[in-house]
Amino acid sequence: MEEQVEMVGRAFVEHYYHLFDTDRSSLASLYHQSSMLTFEGQKLQGVDICAKINQLPFDKCHHFISTIDTQPSSFAGGITVFVSGSLRLMCEEHPLRFSQMFHLIPTPQGSFYVQNDIFRLNYG
Amino acid sequence: MEEQVEMVGRAFVEHYYHLFDTDRSSLASLYHQSSMLTFEGQKLQGVDICAKINQLPFDKCHHFISTIDTQPSSFAGGITVFVSGSLRLMCEEHPLRFSQMFHLIPTPQGSFYVQNDIFRLNYG
Numbered sequence: 715m716e717e718q719v720e721m722v723g724r725a726f727v728e729h730y731y732h733l734f735d736t737d738r739s740s741l742a743s744l745y746h747q748s749s750m751l752t753f754e755g756q757k758l759q760g761v762d763i764c765a766k767i768n769q770l771p772f773d774k775c776h777h778f779i780s781t782i783d784t785q786p787s788s789f790a791g792g793i794t795v796f797v798s799g800s801l802r803l804m805c806e807e808h809p810l811r812f813s814q815m816f817h818l819i820p821t822p823q824g825s826f827y828v829q830n831d832i833f834r835l836n837y838g
Numbered sequence: 839m840e841e842q843v844e845m846v847g848r849a850f851v852e853h854y855y856h857l858f859d860t861d862r863s864s865l866a867s868l869y870h871q872s873s874m875l876t877f878e879g880q881k882l883q884g885v886d887i888c889a890k891i892n893q894l895p896f897d898k899c900h901h902f903i904s905t906i907d908t909q910p911s912s913f914a915g916g917i918t919v920f921v922s923g924s925l926r927l928m929c930e931e932h933p934l935r936f937s938q939m940f941h942l943i944p945t946p947q948g949s950f951y952v953q954n955d956i957f958r959l960n961y962g
Contacts, residue, residue: 752907752920783876783956788916788943796876796939796956811960813937815920819912832907832920836935836960 715786723784723795726818726826731777739768744828751831763831774804791820792829798836811836839910847908847919850942850950855901863892868952875955887955898928915944916953922960935960 733740742764745751751763758766779799787794795816800809817830857865866888869875875887882890903923911918919940924933941954 748912750909752909755905755907757909780961781879781958783879783958785874785876785881785954785956787911787941788872788953792912794939794941794954794956796937796958798937798958798960813920813922813958813960815918815939815956817911817918817941829912830909830918832909832918832939834905834907834920834922834937836922836937837904 719786719793720784722818722826723793724782726793726795726816727779727782727797730816731779734767735774735776738770739764741767745831746827746829749828749831751833753833754835772803772805776802778802778809787817793818793826801835843910843917844908846942846950847917848906850917850919850940851903851906851921854940855903858891859898859900862894863888865891869955870951870953873952873955875957877957878959896927896929900926902926902933911941917942917950925959 730744745763747760749760749763751758751766753766777799779797781798783796785794786792795818797814800811802809812833812835814831814833816828818826819829820826854868869887871884873884873887875882875890877890901923903921905922907920909918910916919942921938924935926933936957936959938957940952942950943953944950
């Protein structure tokens with residue numbers, strides 16, 4: 715069980731940032747109508763999440779993952795994923811450090827969607 | 839509803855780090871038998887959480903909070919809290935940046951306990 719949670723979490727993280735870096739618009743498939751994103755303090759829900767992600771003011775980027783922590787959440791079958799890493803924008807010399815958490819909920823089809831997503835750049 | 843979630847999240851954060859900095863052993867009351875902590879990658883559950891917190895290799899410390907983000911979780915009445923800030927140890931000149939997330943679950947008594955807790959120092 716513990717191992718499965720970790721495996722799903724890691725596979726999700728790999729999939730998520732690969733899509734983000736190569737085909738950002740397809741991230742829409744990972745969010746539902748009820749999904750919530752808090753991006754640098756800005757709260758978004760449902761379709762607004764994908765609009766926000768697609769309108770971020772940079773074109774090409776690359777995420778480097780430093781740590782992935784996973785825990786089963788109390789919600790039946792849910793998984794909490796906590797990521798730290800850095801984000802390299804093509805127009806910027808220095809990568810930006812970030813932390814992000816996801817709460818993944820299983821779908822009846824046997825996959826997962828993102829119910830909660832909180833993203834913060836780490837300054838300082 | 840949204841405002842209440844934010845209020846509870848902020849009050850929890852204030853309470854949690856105040857206890858951590860002034861009376862660390864009393865944090866035990868915020869965790870249950872089922873609670874999970876991942877501390878810098880180390881996984882702990884139930885009573886082991888408090889043992890870990892009490893045995894951290896520094897005596898006095900002070901947490902400075904930079905950001906608090908809250909979202910209702912899909913679990914009925916649950917709240918996801920995401921914190922970034924810095925940790926000043928009395929023996930260290932430079933504060934350490936950290937990120938931490940909590941998943942709070944309501945108790946029948948009308949308060950909340952920590953079901954999920956993930957802590958990471960932010961290097962770099």
